Amino acid sequence: MSDLDQLTQSLARNLKRWRGERAFTLDALAARSGVSRGMIIQIEQARTNPSVGTTVKLADALGISITTLLDYERGSRVRVVPVGQTVRMWSTEAGSSTLLLVGTESRGPLELWSWTLMPGESSESDPHPDGTTELLHVSAGDLTLVVDGTAHPVAEGASAAFEANVPHAYRNDGDVTLEMTMAVSIPPAR
CATH class of the missing domain: 1.10.260.40 (lambda repressor-like DNA-binding domains)
Known part of the structure:
Protein backbone atom coordinates (compact mmCIF):
# COMPACT_ATOMS: atom_id res chain seq x y z
CA MET A 1 0.00 0.00 0.00
CA ASP A 71 -2.63 9.96 12.22
CA TYR A 72 -2.35 6.30 11.28
CA GLU A 73 0.17 5.25 13.91
CA ARG A 74 -2.05 5.28 17.01
CA GLY A 75 -1.73 2.90 19.90
CA SER A 76 1.75 3.39 21.33
CA ARG A 77 2.45 5.71 24.25
CA VAL A 78 5.25 7.19 22.19
CA ARG A 79 4.90 8.39 18.63
CA VAL A 80 8.13 9.32 16.87
CA VAL A 81 7.62 11.32 13.68
CA PRO A 82 10.62 10.84 11.35
CA VAL A 83 11.86 13.79 9.32
CA GLY A 84 10.21 12.52 6.11
CA GLN A 85 6.77 12.17 7.72
CA THR A 86 6.23 15.78 8.76
CA VAL A 87 3.48 17.61 6.88
CA ARG A 88 4.22 20.78 4.88
CA MET A 89 1.03 22.79 5.18
CA TRP A 90 1.95 25.62 2.79
CA SER A 91 4.90 27.25 1.13
CA THR A 92 5.62 30.22 -1.12
CA GLU A 93 8.04 30.65 -4.02
CA ALA A 94 9.98 33.13 -1.87
CA GLY A 95 10.73 30.36 0.65
CA SER A 96 8.18 30.90 3.43
CA SER A 97 6.58 27.73 4.75
CA THR A 98 4.99 25.97 7.68
CA LEU A 99 5.82 22.46 8.75
CA LEU A 100 3.58 20.52 11.13
CA LEU A 101 6.13 18.62 13.20
CA VAL A 102 3.98 16.75 15.73
CA GLY A 103 0.69 17.33 17.52
CA THR A 104 -1.57 15.80 20.12
CA GLU A 105 -4.99 16.22 21.67
CA SER A 106 -4.52 17.67 25.15
CA ARG A 107 -6.21 20.19 27.40
CA GLY A 108 -4.81 22.35 30.17
CA PRO A 109 -1.61 24.36 30.66
CA LEU A 110 1.01 24.12 27.93
CA GLU A 111 4.72 24.80 28.46
CA LEU A 112 7.39 25.28 25.77
CA TRP A 113 11.00 24.47 26.71
CA SER A 114 14.37 24.78 24.99
CA TRP A 115 16.83 22.04 25.99
CA THR A 116 20.57 21.60 25.56
CA LEU A 117 22.19 18.30 26.57
CA MET A 118 25.91 17.88 26.26
CA PRO A 119 27.40 14.54 25.10
CA GLY A 120 27.01 11.84 27.76
CA GLU A 121 24.52 13.89 29.78
CA SER A 122 20.96 12.86 30.67
CA SER A 123 17.95 14.08 32.61
CA GLU A 124 15.46 11.81 34.35
CA SER A 125 11.90 12.72 35.25
CA ASP A 126 9.39 11.19 37.63
CA PRO A 127 5.91 10.51 36.25
CA HIS A 128 3.77 13.61 35.74
CA PRO A 129 0.02 13.66 36.51
CA ASP A 130 -2.22 11.48 34.31
CA GLY A 131 -3.09 13.34 31.11
CA THR A 132 0.29 15.11 30.84
CA THR A 133 1.68 14.96 27.29
CA GLU A 134 5.09 16.01 26.04
CA LEU A 135 5.98 16.97 22.46
CA LEU A 136 9.57 17.41 21.41
CA HIS A 137 11.60 18.30 18.32
CA VAL A 138 15.32 17.59 18.01
CA SER A 139 17.10 20.36 16.10
CA ALA A 140 20.69 19.16 16.63
CA GLY A 141 22.23 15.86 17.68
CA ASP A 142 20.38 12.63 18.42
CA LEU A 143 18.14 12.04 21.44
CA THR A 144 17.53 8.76 23.22
CA LEU A 145 14.07 9.15 24.74
CA VAL A 146 13.37 6.58 27.45
CA VAL A 147 9.69 6.15 28.37
CA ASP A 148 8.70 3.62 31.02
CA GLY A 149 12.00 1.78 30.53
CA THR A 150 11.89 1.60 26.71
CA ALA A 151 14.42 3.56 24.65
CA HIS A 152 13.23 5.38 21.52
CA PRO A 153 15.82 6.96 19.21
CA VAL A 154 14.80 10.42 17.99
CA ALA A 155 17.20 11.59 15.29
CA GLU A 156 18.11 15.16 14.41
CA GLY A 157 15.14 16.74 12.61
CA ALA A 158 12.62 14.22 14.03
CA SER A 159 9.86 14.84 16.55
CA ALA A 160 8.06 12.73 19.17
CA ALA A 161 4.96 12.82 21.35
CA PHE A 162 4.33 10.75 24.48
CA GLU A 163 2.19 10.47 27.58
CA ALA A 164 4.42 11.54 30.46
CA ASN A 165 2.58 9.85 33.35
CA VAL A 166 5.33 7.22 33.59
CA PRO A 167 9.06 7.55 34.42
CA HIS A 168 10.94 9.04 31.48
CA ALA A 169 14.38 10.34 30.62
CA TYR A 170 16.26 12.25 27.93
CA ARG A 171 19.78 11.04 27.03
CA ASN A 172 22.47 12.32 24.74
CA ASP A 173 24.39 9.14 23.90
CA GLY A 174 26.15 10.87 21.00
CA ASP A 175 29.30 12.93 20.74
CA VAL A 176 27.73 16.28 19.72
CA THR A 177 25.58 18.73 21.65
CA LEU A 178 21.86 17.89 21.62
CA GLU A 179 19.43 20.79 21.06
CA MET A 180 15.68 20.23 21.32
CA THR A 181 12.45 22.12 21.83
CA MET A 182 9.83 20.57 24.08
CA ALA A 183 6.20 21.44 24.79
CA VAL A 184 4.48 20.03 27.89
CA SER A 185 0.69 19.93 28.10
CA ILE A 186 -0.53 19.54 31.68
CA PRO A 187 -4.12 18.60 32.56
CA PRO A 188 -6.13 21.30 34.29
CA ALA A 189 -6.16 21.19 38.09
CA ARG A 190 -9.33 19.64 39.44
Missing part, protein backbone atom coordinates in the same frame (compact mmCIF):
# COMPACT_ATOMS: atom_id res chain seq x y z
CA SER A 2 1.45 3.41 -0.96
CA ASP A 3 1.87 6.25 1.55
CA LEU A 4 -1.01 8.11 -0.14
CA ASP A 5 -3.28 5.05 0.08
CA GLN A 6 -2.37 4.58 3.73
CA LEU A 7 -3.07 8.27 4.45
CA THR A 8 -6.42 8.08 2.60
CA GLN A 9 -7.44 4.97 4.58
CA SER A 10 -6.31 6.56 7.85
CA LEU A 11 -8.24 9.77 7.13
CA ALA A 12 -11.38 7.76 6.28
CA ARG A 13 -11.15 5.72 9.48
CA ASN A 14 -10.34 8.70 11.72
CA LEU A 15 -13.03 10.96 10.22
CA LYS A 16 -15.68 8.28 10.84
CA ARG A 17 -14.38 7.67 14.35
CA TRP A 18 -14.26 11.33 15.41
CA ARG A 19 -17.60 12.15 13.78
CA GLY A 20 -19.09 9.24 15.76
CA GLU A 21 -17.43 10.35 19.01
CA ARG A 22 -18.85 13.85 18.53
CA ALA A 23 -22.27 12.35 17.56
CA PHE A 24 -22.30 14.52 14.42
CA THR A 25 -24.51 13.48 11.54
CA LEU A 26 -23.14 13.96 8.05
CA ASP A 27 -25.34 17.05 7.72
CA ALA A 28 -24.16 18.46 11.06
CA LEU A 29 -20.47 18.05 10.16
CA ALA A 30 -21.11 19.55 6.71
CA ALA A 31 -22.76 22.60 8.30
CA ARG A 32 -20.00 23.05 10.90
CA SER A 33 -17.12 22.57 8.45
CA GLY A 34 -18.41 24.10 5.22
CA VAL A 35 -17.45 20.85 3.45
CA SER A 36 -20.25 19.27 1.42
CA ARG A 37 -22.02 16.16 2.68
CA GLY A 38 -21.05 14.38 -0.54
CA MET A 39 -17.36 15.17 -0.05
CA ILE A 40 -17.50 13.91 3.56
CA ILE A 41 -19.06 10.65 2.34
CA GLN A 42 -16.32 10.24 -0.29
CA ILE A 43 -13.61 10.88 2.32
CA GLU A 44 -15.15 8.43 4.81
CA GLN A 45 -15.32 5.78 2.08
CA ALA A 46 -11.65 6.46 1.14
CA ARG A 47 -12.69 7.31 -2.43
CA THR A 48 -10.92 10.68 -2.49
CA ASN A 49 -7.87 12.41 -1.10
CA PRO A 50 -9.05 15.89 -0.04
CA SER A 51 -7.03 19.08 -0.15
CA VAL A 52 -5.17 20.32 2.93
CA GLY A 53 -7.77 23.11 3.24
CA THR A 54 -10.65 20.62 3.34
CA THR A 55 -8.81 18.47 5.88
CA VAL A 56 -8.15 21.51 8.11
CA LYS A 57 -11.84 22.54 7.93
CA LEU A 58 -12.91 19.04 9.02
CA ALA A 59 -10.37 18.91 11.87
CA ASP A 60 -11.46 22.36 13.08
CA ALA A 61 -15.14 21.40 12.94
CA LEU A 62 -14.41 18.26 14.97
CA GLY A 63 -12.31 20.22 17.48
CA ILE A 64 -9.16 18.13 16.91
CA SER A 65 -5.76 18.77 15.40
CA ILE A 66 -5.04 17.91 11.78
CA THR A 67 -2.35 15.57 13.14
CA THR A 68 -4.99 13.55 14.98
CA LEU A 69 -7.23 13.42 11.93
CA LEU A 70 -4.39 12.19 9.69
Whole structure:
Protein backbone atom coordinates (compact mmCIF):
# COMPACT_ATOMS: atom_id res chain seq x y z
CA MET A 1 0.00 0.00 0.00
CA SER A 2 1.45 3.41 -0.96
CA ASP A 3 1.87 6.25 1.55
CA LEU A 4 -1.01 8.11 -0.14
CA ASP A 5 -3.28 5.05 0.08
CA GLN A 6 -2.37 4.58 3.73
CA LEU A 7 -3.07 8.27 4.45
CA THR A 8 -6.42 8.08 2.60
CA GLN A 9 -7.44 4.97 4.58
CA SER A 10 -6.31 6.56 7.85
CA LEU A 11 -8.24 9.77 7.13
CA ALA A 12 -11.38 7.76 6.28
CA ARG A 13 -11.15 5.72 9.48
CA ASN A 14 -10.34 8.70 11.72
CA LEU A 15 -13.03 10.96 10.22
CA LYS A 16 -15.68 8.28 10.84
CA ARG A 17 -14.38 7.67 14.35
CA TRP A 18 -14.26 11.33 15.41
CA ARG A 19 -17.60 12.15 13.78
CA GLY A 20 -19.09 9.24 15.76
CA GLU A 21 -17.43 10.35 19.01
CA ARG A 22 -18.85 13.85 18.53
CA ALA A 23 -22.27 12.35 17.56
CA PHE A 24 -22.30 14.52 14.42
CA THR A 25 -24.51 13.48 11.54
CA LEU A 26 -23.14 13.96 8.05
CA ASP A 27 -25.34 17.05 7.72
CA ALA A 28 -24.16 18.46 11.06
CA LEU A 29 -20.47 18.05 10.16
CA ALA A 30 -21.11 19.55 6.71
CA ALA A 31 -22.76 22.60 8.30
CA ARG A 32 -20.00 23.05 10.90
CA SER A 33 -17.12 22.57 8.45
CA GLY A 34 -18.41 24.10 5.22
CA VAL A 35 -17.45 20.85 3.45
CA SER A 36 -20.25 19.27 1.42
CA ARG A 37 -22.02 16.16 2.68
CA GLY A 38 -21.05 14.38 -0.54
CA MET A 39 -17.36 15.17 -0.05
CA ILE A 40 -17.50 13.91 3.56
CA ILE A 41 -19.06 10.65 2.34
CA GLN A 42 -16.32 10.24 -0.29
CA ILE A 43 -13.61 10.88 2.32
CA GLU A 44 -15.15 8.43 4.81
CA GLN A 45 -15.32 5.78 2.08
CA ALA A 46 -11.65 6.46 1.14
CA ARG A 47 -12.69 7.31 -2.43
CA THR A 48 -10.92 10.68 -2.49
CA ASN A 49 -7.87 12.41 -1.10
CA PRO A 50 -9.05 15.89 -0.04
CA SER A 51 -7.03 19.08 -0.15
CA VAL A 52 -5.17 20.32 2.93
CA GLY A 53 -7.77 23.11 3.24
CA THR A 54 -10.65 20.62 3.34
CA THR A 55 -8.81 18.47 5.88
CA VAL A 56 -8.15 21.51 8.11
CA LYS A 57 -11.84 22.54 7.93
CA LEU A 58 -12.91 19.04 9.02
CA ALA A 59 -10.37 18.91 11.87
CA ASP A 60 -11.46 22.36 13.08
CA ALA A 61 -15.14 21.40 12.94
CA LEU A 62 -14.41 18.26 14.97
CA GLY A 63 -12.31 20.22 17.48
CA ILE A 64 -9.16 18.13 16.91
CA SER A 65 -5.76 18.77 15.40
CA ILE A 66 -5.04 17.91 11.78
CA THR A 67 -2.35 15.57 13.14
CA THR A 68 -4.99 13.55 14.98
CA LEU A 69 -7.23 13.42 11.93
CA LEU A 70 -4.39 12.19 9.69
CA ASP A 71 -2.63 9.96 12.22
CA TYR A 72 -2.35 6.30 11.28
CA GLU A 73 0.17 5.25 13.91
CA ARG A 74 -2.05 5.28 17.01
CA GLY A 75 -1.73 2.90 19.90
CA SER A 76 1.75 3.39 21.33
CA ARG A 77 2.45 5.71 24.25
CA VAL A 78 5.25 7.19 22.19
CA ARG A 79 4.90 8.39 18.63
CA VAL A 80 8.13 9.32 16.87
CA VAL A 81 7.62 11.32 13.68
CA PRO A 82 10.62 10.84 11.35
CA VAL A 83 11.86 13.79 9.32
CA GLY A 84 10.21 12.52 6.11
CA GLN A 85 6.77 12.17 7.72
CA THR A 86 6.23 15.78 8.76
CA VAL A 87 3.48 17.61 6.88
CA ARG A 88 4.22 20.78 4.88
CA MET A 89 1.03 22.79 5.18
CA TRP A 90 1.95 25.62 2.79
CA SER A 91 4.90 27.25 1.13
CA THR A 92 5.62 30.22 -1.12
CA GLU A 93 8.04 30.65 -4.02
CA ALA A 94 9.98 33.13 -1.87
CA GLY A 95 10.73 30.36 0.65
CA SER A 96 8.18 30.90 3.43
CA SER A 97 6.58 27.73 4.75
CA THR A 98 4.99 25.97 7.68
CA LEU A 99 5.82 22.46 8.75
CA LEU A 100 3.58 20.52 11.13
CA LEU A 101 6.13 18.62 13.20
CA VAL A 102 3.98 16.75 15.73
CA GLY A 103 0.69 17.33 17.52
CA THR A 104 -1.57 15.80 20.12
CA GLU A 105 -4.99 16.22 21.67
CA SER A 106 -4.52 17.67 25.15
CA ARG A 107 -6.21 20.19 27.40
CA GLY A 108 -4.81 22.35 30.17
CA PRO A 109 -1.61 24.36 30.66
CA LEU A 110 1.01 24.12 27.93
CA GLU A 111 4.72 24.80 28.46
CA LEU A 112 7.39 25.28 25.77
CA TRP A 113 11.00 24.47 26.71
CA SER A 114 14.37 24.78 24.99
CA TRP A 115 16.83 22.04 25.99
CA THR A 116 20.57 21.60 25.56
CA LEU A 117 22.19 18.30 26.57
CA MET A 118 25.91 17.88 26.26
CA PRO A 119 27.40 14.54 25.10
CA GLY A 120 27.01 11.84 27.76
CA GLU A 121 24.52 13.89 29.78
CA SER A 122 20.96 12.86 30.67
CA SER A 123 17.95 14.08 32.61
CA GLU A 124 15.46 11.81 34.35
CA SER A 125 11.90 12.72 35.25
CA ASP A 126 9.39 11.19 37.63
CA PRO A 127 5.91 10.51 36.25
CA HIS A 128 3.77 13.61 35.74
CA PRO A 129 0.02 13.66 36.51
CA ASP A 130 -2.22 11.48 34.31
CA GLY A 131 -3.09 13.34 31.11
CA THR A 132 0.29 15.11 30.84
CA THR A 133 1.68 14.96 27.29
CA GLU A 134 5.09 16.01 26.04
CA LEU A 135 5.98 16.97 22.46
CA LEU A 136 9.57 17.41 21.41
CA HIS A 137 11.60 18.30 18.32
CA VAL A 138 15.32 17.59 18.01
CA SER A 139 17.10 20.36 16.10
CA ALA A 140 20.69 19.16 16.63
CA GLY A 141 22.23 15.86 17.68
CA ASP A 142 20.38 12.63 18.42
CA LEU A 143 18.14 12.04 21.44
CA THR A 144 17.53 8.76 23.22
CA LEU A 145 14.07 9.15 24.74
CA VAL A 146 13.37 6.58 27.45
CA VAL A 147 9.69 6.15 28.37
CA ASP A 148 8.70 3.62 31.02
CA GLY A 149 12.00 1.78 30.53
CA THR A 150 11.89 1.60 26.71
CA ALA A 151 14.42 3.56 24.65
CA HIS A 152 13.23 5.38 21.52
CA PRO A 153 15.82 6.96 19.21
CA VAL A 154 14.80 10.42 17.99
CA ALA A 155 17.20 11.59 15.29
CA GLU A 156 18.11 15.16 14.41
CA GLY A 157 15.14 16.74 12.61
CA ALA A 158 12.62 14.22 14.03
CA SER A 159 9.86 14.84 16.55
CA ALA A 160 8.06 12.73 19.17
CA ALA A 161 4.96 12.82 21.35
CA PHE A 162 4.33 10.75 24.48
CA GLU A 163 2.19 10.47 27.58
CA ALA A 164 4.42 11.54 30.46
CA ASN A 165 2.58 9.85 33.35
CA VAL A 166 5.33 7.22 33.59
CA PRO A 167 9.06 7.55 34.42
CA HIS A 168 10.94 9.04 31.48
CA ALA A 169 14.38 10.34 30.62
CA TYR A 170 16.26 12.25 27.93
CA ARG A 171 19.78 11.04 27.03
CA ASN A 172 22.47 12.32 24.74
CA ASP A 173 24.39 9.14 23.90
CA GLY A 174 26.15 10.87 21.00
CA ASP A 175 29.30 12.93 20.74
CA VAL A 176 27.73 16.28 19.72
CA THR A 177 25.58 18.73 21.65
CA LEU A 178 21.86 17.89 21.62
CA GLU A 179 19.43 20.79 21.06
CA MET A 180 15.68 20.23 21.32
CA THR A 181 12.45 22.12 21.83
CA MET A 182 9.83 20.57 24.08
CA ALA A 183 6.20 21.44 24.79
CA VAL A 184 4.48 20.03 27.89
CA SER A 185 0.69 19.93 28.10
CA ILE A 186 -0.53 19.54 31.68
CA PRO A 187 -4.12 18.60 32.56
CA PRO A 188 -6.13 21.30 34.29
CA ALA A 189 -6.16 21.19 38.09
CA ARG A 190 -9.33 19.64 39.44
